[in-house]
Every structure is written in structure tokens, then in C-alpha cells.
Ligand SMILES: Nc1ncnc2c1ncn2[C@@H]1O[C@H](COP(=O)(O)OP(=O)(O)O)[C@@H](O)[C@H]1O
């Protein structure tokens with residue numbers, strides 16, 4: 197069985213005027229089905245960049261991304277979007293909710309993207325129910341009609357999580373999901389994330405600065421100078437072995 | 440004048456070229472947008488929310504509404520004016536007029552009509568589309584009211600005294616023209632009727648027999664005549680006045696001019712609302728006119744025709760022309776308005792002798808239609824301005840929503856969904872603006888006169904001064920096809936102007952958009 201996600205020699209550089217700024221310099225990384233992996237590294241090392249490449253938001257400058265064995269990293273934009281819609285959920289440090297929409301509508305939006313009129317009419321009600329269910333699942337049944345401006349950081353992240361799992365994605369990419377929250381709230385968000393991960397059995401990639409947090413994952417990947425420097429494996433939150 | 444015509448022509452051509460290109464683009468844009476909206480229906484609520492949650496969008500909606508309303512109201516008033524003008528221009532004219540070319544009388548060389556009215560009637564009565572016909576004997580004469588014995592005065596205002604002497608058959612006439620209402624009372628709100636005219640106006644004694652002789656105390660009764668109400672005002676005629684008519688007879692030759700005269704009593708006045716007709720017409724009976732002119736060979740000079748529907752005018756002209764020509768009652772020497780090497784059509788053959796009312800007023804009607812053309816150009820400008828506003832607003836919005844565009848991408852949105860969201864915003868703004876504008880326009884055009892009254896009350900000035908336009912109230916006529924065109928154009932302009940910003944949004948790099956602060 198092929199890995200959930202695999203990168204081969206991923207290079208990425210940003211163009212600043214005439215200047216090429218290399219960020220990723222040959223990343224080889226494998227995420228297996230159902231695995232929880234943390235991605236750590238210094239700020240500015242390219243974690244977010246890698247996450248965006250893994251999430252097919254941006255094709256790498258060179259190298260390949262395989263999703264369940266299929267080379268998808270540099271497909272057409274709409275092909276990548278389609279894969280993303282069906283397989284990938286994102287959670288960001290700054291929540292990235294749409295401020296004009298209520299919590300419920302933000303979650304619902306994940307189901308509405310790419311939906312033609314027929315489906316919209318047919319599935320609309322069911323999708324709304326599902327969005328309610330998900331908000332209940334993340335503990336926000338009393339906040340459905342609230343807009344982002346009326347919610348706390350922790351609540352915002354819960355909405356974002358509910359939105360990310362709307363399509364039951366096989367892959368959850370989280371970019372410092374607790375980076376903007378106090379320790380207590382952050383802990384509860386993590387509780388939620390790991391709980392959901394085990395329900396869905398999806399692969400979880402968690403970008404973080406927090407070594408404690410990294411240890412809760414089954415594996416840690418460190419990014420140094422544009423490459424995967426080392427990968428450590430943990431089991432049940434305790435360091436177990438080095439690869 | 441030439442310069443005016445050239446400018447009009449340039450505007451017209453420019454209008455057509457721009458209009459054509461615009462229509463093509465618009466139709467394409469609208470269809471594509473509707474397709475996007477249906478295909479990406481899921482993001483429609485988001486577009487709606489975007490559209491409704493920004494004040495500036497509401498401003499745009501109001502802007503579009505005001506633009507649309509203004510255009511519809513102006514167009515409707517224009518329509519009202521044009522149809523009032525058409526009525527005024529048409530005035531007393533019948534659907535068709537038949538004016539057979541006179542023939543030179545075989546024996547003595549005098550001109551006469553090719554046949555008697557009865558001969559024409561026999562043919563016309565069975566002709567399709569013809570509902571009624573009436574003979575008219577139209578001549579020209581000079582009036583001598585009693586107080587214009589001073590001939591210097593008369594000469595100074597000569598054109599007031601030169602009249603068209605129209606011999607009619609009252610019974611037949613009533614069935615073709617509006618003769619009955621022309622000799623009826625002037626209505627309070629009738630266009631063109633000043634108070635003064637209503638005061639001097641006097642109806643005939645017996646509308647059933649309007650030209651009956653009536654007794655004149657102390658003298659013998661003369662023939663009766665009905666004069667136009669403006670003519671009466673101009674040369675100060677009253678009901679009962681005895682007027683001398685001087686004319687020349689058809690038998691006049693170069694060697695000897697025969698200038699018969701007769702005295703007539705004014706039986707009443709007539710008002711058609713056509714200035715020209717009301718100021719220069721005198722109606723008598725055909726026999727009275729024949730007697731005055733010692734004319735026996737001809738009992739009419741033209742025949743007026745009422746059709747079942749004016750739409751059939753061209754068909755009726757051809758049918759009438761054929762039949763009269765076959766009977767030798769029409770010369771059918773055609774003429775074409777086009778260069779001579781273009782073959783004559785059948786219509787061309789009869790055009791000279793059978794006129795539709797529009798033929799007779801072609802120049803006026805063209806002028807009126809030109810007004811419409813220029814108005815079309817104004818509409819175009821308004822629509823373009825509205826489109827620009829929308830373009831600016833949506834462009835700003837795309838920049839403002841850059842991060843949201845990134846979010847939509849993370850949720851699996853590709854170019855199509857993002858395009859759709861902003862096109863939806865544009866559609867929402869334009870359709871609600873257009874709907875609001877339509878409502879506003881309906882309310883305003885139904886209450887134009889009240890609004891004008893209110894403005895007069897508030898400011899002391901009238902926007903619309905009825906005396907200037909010969910109208911008692913502001914005319915307004917909503918033409919739904921026109922309204923649909925205006926709405927369609929607005930929709931098209933709105934869509935076109937939102938497509939480009941939307942396209943720009945869809946081209947944004949999702950990863951970079953996500954980092955946008
Ligand atoms: N759009 C961009 N253009 C140019 N440089 C960029 C762009 N986005 C990120 N970078 C640079 O790439 C490097 C990696 O950024 P990022 O992936 O956000 O790092 P991390 O998430 O690990 O902090 C940084 O030095 C950043 O300045």
C-alpha cells in the first residue's frame with residue numbers, strides 16, 4: 197500500500213525581483229496512512245512553504261509530491277483543487293475564517309465549494325445538518341450564529357477545525373494551530389484535534405514550535421536549512437526510537 | 440444645419456458600432472456569468488453576503504438604481520412626448536389619402552379628376568382593409584372678414600387670410616376622420632387649447648348637420664362654413680360672422696383669370712389640435728364649393744381612407760393602387776425616392792397618388808426619431824458610467840478579500856469558484872440595483888405630475904411648463920420592451936464590469952493570497 201503522502205526531492209525557491217531565494221532544498225518526506233507527524237524547525241525555515249506544497253496549494257519549483265502513489269504536485273490548478281477538496285483539510289494559526297459568514301456558514305462553505313445548482317438544492321439541507329453536527333462535535337452548539345468577530349481565539353480555531361473536517365479528509369495539515377492561543381486553550385484545541393484524528397483515522401501533519409506538543413505525535417520531523425534533518429519516532433507521547 | 444446632421448450621423452454610427460460590440464460582449468458575458476452562477480451555485484450565498492455586508496456596495500446598488508430609474512423615466516417621458524408629438528404631427532390626417540393625378544379634359548383642355556367619386560367608391564368599398572372613405576374637394580381661397588375692408592391691413596398679414604377651402608360630405612367625413620370631435624366641445628385639459636380659445640369657441644348649432652344654413656336676421660341665408668379655431672382667433676371671427684371668400688376657378692386660363700367670390704356665414708368652429716390645420720382651414724360642403732367654382736366635371740380632389748389597422752397601410756396602398764389603376768382611375772406614374780436606375784417597386788408606382796399619413800409627415804417623424812437616437816446615446820453613457828463604478832468597487836473588493844481568496848483555495852476552490860463568487864457579487868449589485876431602479880421608475884413615472892406640483896410648491900418653479908409644450912401634463916408612456924432592453928443592458932454592463940476584477944481574483948496565487956495581511 198503506497199504512503200498517504202510522499203515527497204521526492206522537493207525544491208522550492210521564491211522569486212524576489214531578480215533574486216531567487218531558495219527555501220526548500222530537497223525535501224524527502226513520507227507520511228503514512230493514519231500517522232500523526234509533527235513538523236518543527238526555526239521560524240522562517242520553510243515549514244509553511246512545505247505545508248502549502250504538501251497541500252497542493254503551490255507546486256514545488258522542482259521535485260514531486262505523491263498522494264497515495266499518484267504524482268499530483270504539479271497537476272493543473274483545477275485538478276489540484278479537486279484533490280484538495282476531497283482529501284485535504286487545513287487548520288491555520290490565524291484561523292482564516294471568513295468574517296462575513298457565521299460559524300455555521302463558515303463550516304458549511306467547505307461543503308459548498310464546487311457545488312453546482314442541482315447538488316446545492318438536493319444536498320443543501322443535509323449539508324447544513326452535517327455542519328451543525330460538526331460544530332456540536334467541537335463544542336460550539338451555542339455559537340453557530342456568531343460571526344468570527346464575536347468569537348474567542350479558541351472558539352475560532354474550533355470553527356476552523358470543524359470546517360477542515362467537513363469532507364472527512366484523509367489528510368489534515370495544521371500550521372501552528374495553537375500558536376496564537378494561551379497554553380490552556382491550546383491544550384484543549386490539541387485534545388480536540390487528536391480526538392478527531394483518531395475518529396477519522398486521518399493522517400495528521402502538525403507544524404509546531406512546541407517540543408512538548410511535538411512529542412504527542414507518533415513522529416517528529418525537523419526541518420533545518422531546507423532539508424529534513426532528522427526524524428524521531430515516539431509512541432504514546434514518549435520518545436521511543438530514532439530513525 | 441449640415442453640421443447638425445453630420446453630428447447626428449456620427450453619433451448614430453458611433454452608437455451602432457459601440458452598441459453592436461457592446462451587445463455581443465454583453466450577451467456573452469451574461470450567459471457566461473449565468474452559467475458560472477449555476478455551475479458554482481454553492482458559493483452564491485457567499486457572494487450575496489459579500490455584496491450585502493459592505494456599505495459601499497449599497498452605495499453602488501443605489502447608484503445603479505438611480506441610473507436605471509433616471510433612464511427609464513426619461514425614456515418614458517420621451518415616449519410620451521413622441522407619441523403626443525406624433526398625434527400632433529398626424530393631426531387631421533387620415534390613414535391614407537388618395538390624390539389621383541388630374542387629367543386634361545378631352546375636349547376643352549381643362550383639367551379634371553379621372554372619374555367621379557362614385558366610380559372610386561364602387562371600387563374602394565370592396566377593397567380589403569378599407570373601412571370607410573370620404574371625398575374632399577380641397578381648394579385655396581382668400582378670406583375677407585367684414586373688418587378687413589382696409590386691404591393694406593389684410594396684405595400685411597396675408598398668410599393669416601389665405602386658407603384651404605375644404606369641401607366635405609359631412610356624413611362620409613364623420614366615418615373617416617374625427618370630424619365629430621373636431622366640431623365638438625373643447626375639453627378642459629385639451630392640449631393646445633388656451634382659455635382664450637375656449638372662450639371664443641362656439642360649436643355648430645346642429646352637429647348632425649353641421650353645415651346647415653341658418654337664418655340671419657334681416658338678410659338672406661348664405662352657405663355655412665366652419666372655420667378652424669386658431670384661424671378664428673387670428674383674424675377675429677365669431678360664430679355668425681358673414682365672411683367673403685375670394686378664389687380662382689379651375690377653369691382659369693393664362694388669358695383670363697376667373698375669380699369667383701361668395702359670402703358664407705360661420706356656423707361654428709373646429710379644433711383638431713393641429714396648428715397648421717386649425718389656423719388655415721375653412722370647411723364647406725362639396726356642392727357649395729362646386730357652385731362657387733362652377734365646377735361640374737369633378738366632385739372631389741382627394742379621397743381620405745380609414746383602414747382597419749394602420750399596420751396594413753402598405754398592403755392597402757398596393758391593393759388600392761392595383762384596383763384603381765385597372766379601372767383607369769389612377770395614373771400610377773410611379774416615382775422612386777432612390778436613384779433612377781433602381782427598379783421601381785409596386786409601392787413606388789402608387790406612392791405619388793396614395794399617401795400614408797406618415798409619408799406626408801416624413802420629415803417631422805424623422806426629426807422625432809432622431810431625438811430617440813440621441814437619447815439612446817445618453818443611455819449608453821449612463822450605463823458605461825454605472826459599469827465603471829461597479830468596476831472600481833469590485834476591484835477594491837478583490838484586493839480587500841485577497842486572504843479570503845486564499846481561504847477558498849484551501850477549501851478546494853479553484854479559479855472557477857473564485858470567479859463565480861465575484862461575478863455573484865456583481866450580479867447581486869446590478870440585479871438589486873436594477874430592480875430597485877425599476878420600482879423607483881414605475882413610482883416616479885406614475886406620479887410625475889404630482890412630483891412636478893410638489894416641486895412647484897416647494898421652489899416656486901415648474902420643471903415642466905405646459906404652455907411651452909402645448910401639453911397640459913407631463914406625458915409618460917412605459918414601453919416594456921424598452922424597459923427590458925434597459926434592464927438587459929444594465930445587467931450586461933454590470934456583469935462585464937465585474938468579470939475583469941473577478942478574473943483578476945481567480946488568477947491570484949493561492950499560497951501568496953493566504954499570507955496576505
Ligand atoms: N511569497 C514569498 N515571497 C518571497 N519570500 C517568501 C514568500 N513566502 C515566504 N517567503 C520566505 O520564505 C521563507 C520561509 O517562509 P515560511 O515557509 O513561512 O517559514 P516558516 O513557516 O517556517 O516560518 C522565509 O524566509 C520567508 O521570508
Ligand SMILES: [Mg+2]
Pocket residue numbers: 243244245371
Ligand atoms: Mg509558518
